[in-house]
Amino acid sequence: MVYKKTPLMTDKVLSYCPGCGHGTAHRITMEVVEEMGIQEDVLGVAPVGCSVLAYEFMNVDMSEAAHGRAPAVATGMKRLWPNKLVFTYQGDGDLAAIGTAETIHACNRGENITIIFINNGIYGMTGGQMAPTTLEGMKSSTSPFGREADIMGHPLKITELIAQLPGVYSVSRHAVHKPAAVRKAKRAIRKAFEDQLAKKGTTFIEIVSNCNSGWKMTPVKSNEWMEEHMFPFYPLGDIKKDGKLVK
Amino acid sequence: MTEEIIIAGFGGQGVLSMGKILAYSAIMQDMEVTWMPSYGPEMRGGTANVTVILSDERISSPIITRYDTAIILNQQSMTKFEHTVKPGGLLLYDPNGILHPPTRTDIRIAKVEAAKEAAAMKMPKGFNMIVLGGLLKINPLVKTENVVKGLKKSLPERYHHMLADNEKALMRGMEIVETVHDL
Amino acid sequence: MEKEIKLMKGNEALAEAAIREGVDGYFGYPITPQSEVLEYLAAERPWLRTGMVVLQAESEVAAINMVYGGAGTGKKVMTSSSSPGVSLKQEGISYIAGAELPALIVNVMRAGPGLGAIQPAQADYFQATKGGGHGDYRLITLAPSSVQEMYDFVHTAFELAFKYRTPAMILADGAIGQMMEKVTLKPQKERLADDKIKELYPWATTGRKKDAERTFITSLDLDPERFERHNHALQAKYKKIEENEVIVEMLNVEDAEYIIVAFGTSARVSFKAMDLLREEGYKVGLVRPITLWPFPKKEISQLAEKVKGILTVEMNAGQMVEDVRLAVNGRIPVEFYGRMGGMIPSPEEVVDAMKQKLIGG
Ligand SMILES: Cc1ncc(C[n+]2csc(CCOP(=O)(O)OP(=O)(O)O)c2C)c(N)n1
Numbered sequence: 036m037v038y039k040k041t042p043l044m045t046d047k048v049l050s051y052c053p054g055c056g057h058g059t060a061h062r063i064t065m066e067v068v069e070e071m072g073i074q075e076d077v078l079g080v081a082p083v084g085c086s087v088l089a090y091e092f093m094n095v096d097m098s099e100a101a102h103g104r105a106p107a108v109a110t111g112m113k114r115l116w117p118n119k120l121v122f123t124y125q126g127d128g129d130l131a132a133i134g135t136a137e138t139i140h141a142c143n144r145g146e147n148i149t150i151i152f153i154n155n156g157i158y159g160m161t162g163g164q165m166a167p168t169t170l171e172g173m174k175s176s177t178s179p180f181g182r183e184a185d186i187m188g189h190p191l192k193i194t195e196l197i198a199q200l201p202g203v204y205s206v207s208r209h210a211v212h213k214p215a216a217v218r219k220a221k222r223a224i225r226k227a228f229e230d231q232l233a234k235k236g237t238t239f240i241e242i243v244s245n246c247n248s249g250w251k252m253t254p255v256k257s258n259e260w261m262e263e264h265m266f267p268f269y270p271l272g273d274i275k276k277d278g279k280l281v282k
Numbered sequence: 283m284t285e286e287i288i289i290a291g292f293g294g295q296g297v298l299s300m301g302k303i304l305a306y307s308a309i310m311q312d313m314e315v316t317w318m319p320s321y322g323p324e325m326r327g328g329t330a331n332v333t334v335i336l337s338d339e340r341i342s343s344p345i346i347t348r349y350d351t352a353i354i355l356n357q358q359s360m361t362k363f364e365h366t367v368k369p370g371g372l373l374l375y376d377p378n379g380i381l382h383p384p385t386r387t388d389i390r391i392a393k394v395e396a397a398k399e400a401a402a403m404k405m406p407k408g409f410n411m412i413v414l415g416g417l418l419k420i421n422p423l424v425k426t427e428n429v430v431k432g433l434k435k436s437l438p439e440r441y442h443h444m445l446a447d448n449e450k451a452l453m454r455g456m457e458i459v460e461t462v463h464d465l
Numbered sequence: 466m467e468k469e470i471k472l473m474k475g476n477e478a479l480a481e482a483a484i485r486e487g488v489d490g491y492f493g494y495p496i497t498p499q500s501e502v503l504e505y506l507a508a509e510r511p512w513l514r515t516g517m518v519v520l521q522a523e524s525e526v527a528a529i530n531m532v533y534g535g536a537g538t539g540k541k542v543m544t545s546s547s548s549p550g551v552s553l554k555q556e557g558i559s560y561i562a563g564a565e566l567p568a569l570i571v572n573v574m575r576a577g578p579g580l581g582a583i584q585p586a587q588a589d590y591f592q593a594t595k596g597g598g599h600g601d602y603r604l605i606t607l608a609p610s611s612v613q614e615m616y617d618f619v620h621t622a623f624e625l626a627f628k629y630r631t632p633a634m635i636l637a638d639g640a641i642g643q644m645m646e647k648v649t650l651k652p653q654k655e656r657l658a659d660d661k662i663k664e665l666y667p668w669a670t671t672g673r674k675k676d677a678e679r680t681f682i683t684s685l686d687l688d689p690e691r692f693e694r695h696n697h698a699l700q701a702k703y704k705k706i707e708e709n710e711v712i713v714e715m716l717n718v719e720d721a722e723y724i725i726v727a728f729g730t731s732a733r734v735s736f737k738a739m740d741l742l743r744e745e746g747y748k749v750g751l752v753r754p755i756t757l758w759p760f761p762k763k764e765i766s767q768l769a770e771k772v773k774g775i776l777t778v779e780m781n782a783g784q785m786v787e788d789v790r791l792a793v794n795g796r797i798p799v800e801f802y803g804r805m806g807g808m809i810p811s812p813e814e815v816v817d818a819m820k821q822k823l824i825g826g
């Protein structure tokens with residue numbers, strides 16, 4: 036694949052493991068900002084997770100939040116600058132474990148922000164611990180014998196939960212491991228940003244991604260594994276569209 | 283006796299586990315040990331180093347800036363640590379990838395072609411044991427039999443079939459190590 | 466019996482000590498540089514060994530409240546984290562202290578403020594010893610400086626926590642958590658049976674017995690007069706702890722002209738600095754507070770009568786030095802040397818600081 040580099044990505048070398056989906060997700064987010072020509076009106080929020088340094092890579096004004104608090108930080112920004120486009124970029128531990136309350140309540144208030152949620156089923160940053168989205172039976176450093184739902188809980192479909200909230204305008208799930216999927220994800224981010232500018236309410240984009248380091252696989256194998264195991268449990272596609280649940 | 287050692291190279295060269303085996307070997311002969319790794323994001327593929335201190339007495343600082351022995355396995359580490367060896371101390375290195383070999387004359391210098399030898403033996407994982415063998419030949423800090431015991435203790439049961447190979451690598455290191463500069 | 470000796474990381478030693486101490490429950494959330502505690506427990510599966518409960522919580526806030534819940538039922542429970550996570554636990558710790566519950570909280574400190582850095586620091590001294598949460602409470606604070614102490618202090622902390630029905634903290638740092646040393650393990654202790662807990666801890670909520678009064682756990686009292694009495698009772702308890710539970714190590718103080726005061730990793734560095742200074746002929750001793758609260762005021766005050774000066778060495782901007790100065794009360798110079806941001810002072814830096822600030826002074 037050959038990409039034209041967007042000036043909205045800095046020249047810093049990405050700190051991600053080779054083959055990790057974070058880099059692509061960053062790039063398409065910034066490409067959308069570039070293509071919409073809204074760079075001066077964008078404020079981003081970085082999480083705590085592997086993408087904690089997103090503010091080093093995305094060449095727009097950004098703020099680094101405490102672990103899990105990005106939706107609250109974004110709420111503060113958006114309420115005070117209602118005409119800015121505000122987005123958060125968060126991992127599954129950040130969004131669906133420590134930050135569950137902030138996520139649900141920002142969405143429930145219908146905060147007019149866009150949440151980009153990278154679900155790799157693990158805590159990448161801290162060395163591969165179990166995440167709320169870790170699949171049953173999946174191994175991690177804190178579930179070395181595989182996730183046992185009866186003592187560790189079930190994998191959390193936070194995205195489906197979010198979709199139930201009336202303040203949420205659109206929810207969809209994507210991937211960035213193949214060119215066609217990347218194009219789709221990018222279109223969805225663009226639509227979400229446009230809806231935000233039209234003040235429609237919360238827009239929520241999940242990207243199911245790999246963590247080859249945390250999963251202890253080669254990048255290629257991790258993408259195969261993702262298609263085989265993650266997609267059946269976290270199916271791609273629209274979950275809520277233009278304010279209506281998709282059945 | 284107190285021996286303060288730094289082992290420095292790339293992550294993935296087995297730097298940390300080599301330090302661990304050395305530490306376990308010393309425990310086998312009732313010594314006190316401290317194993318202090320550099321930790322942090324730089325471990326992802328970058329350089330890795332570990333300080334190992336062996337002593338008959340209670341060990342004081344795990345953080346030190348001068349060493350009795352430096353085991354150096356890449357150029358970055360050579361640049362960083364050559365000058366930290368105490369006068370009269372030992373610097374052991376693998377010349378593979380070293381652009382600027384050590385030049386000091388007030389320390390002992392030895393080299394062990396561990397990377398080359400590990401490849402020749404078709405035992406890439408035996409690299410660090412070859413280096414350790416080289417060290418123990420020049421400076422017998424711990425008894426070889428205790429290294430074998432220490433290895434057994436530090437390796438999980440499921441790797442015990444590799445013990446014989448590791449021992450072979452250790453012995454090979456003892457054979458091929460060369461003194462470059464003596465005092 | 467032959468001694469059971471292992472080479473372990475500080476974090477692993479702490480986890481193994483928890484199992485062998487007969488701890489009933491551990492609740493945690495991953496954070497560098499202490500994630501090995503939960504990882505070790507997950508791999509050891511102590512629920513099969515002793516019945517100990519281990520749970521990865523959704524956050525540090527949840528973890529400390531799980532501890533509050535478990536402690537109120539008389540069980541031996543603990544949590545561990547590192548600086549940013551311990552900040553989140555402060556509300557819960559205040560409640561645990563207010564409700565007078567025994568519990569162990571472990572902080573393997575990293576550099577702050579904020580998200581900071583994952584390298585070791587000692588900048589949470591104030592937070593631990595001066596009440597990091599709201600209200601007038603104290604936290605028994607133990608500062609290990611070796612992996613063996615990481616192991617041993619689990620026992621010490623629970624002993625004190627149950628003796629006084631108050632939370633205790635092990636305040637370590639990233640270096641102690643990550644380094645490996647030789648650890649002598651102790652035999653497995655049995656967890657207390659439920660009936661024993663009911664017998665020993667009548668204050669615990671274990672179910673109201675027929676014809677008996679119920680118990681409840683709370684930190685709330687809407688009657689200010691009564692609540693002031695509760696506060697007085699807490700203060701009386703803290704006074705007793707200050708009088709009876711100070712632990713301090715003193716090395717080479719008999720003939721010392723100068724003293725270094727340091728805890729945890731800084732104390733290890735200072736130990737070496739002391740040796741180096743003694744090699745040069747300077748009479749230097751080391752005072753290592755092991756309980757940071759209660760602080761060894763008396764011991765330091767007595768030394769101030771006979772030495773010429775004190776250097777406090779910390780991995781922060783100067784926190785414990787305030788307690789040293791209070792103990793010395795202006796009688797002799799008290800100087801400070803510290804590093805921040807995840808940097809650890811080297812023994813040579815401490816030697817230079819001692820010479821420049823005191824000896825040469
Ligand atoms: C209060 C607090 N607790 C814990 C941490 C440690 N921590 C950093 S990132 C992270 C989880 C990261 O996982 P995820 O959000 O899934 O993102 P990924 O790294 O997988 O992209 C944790 C637990 C922290 N920084 N702050």
Ligand code: SF4
Nearest residue numbers: 052055085159246247
């Ligand atoms: S640890 Fe996982 S999520 Fe983090 S950069 Fe590496 S592959 Fe990506």
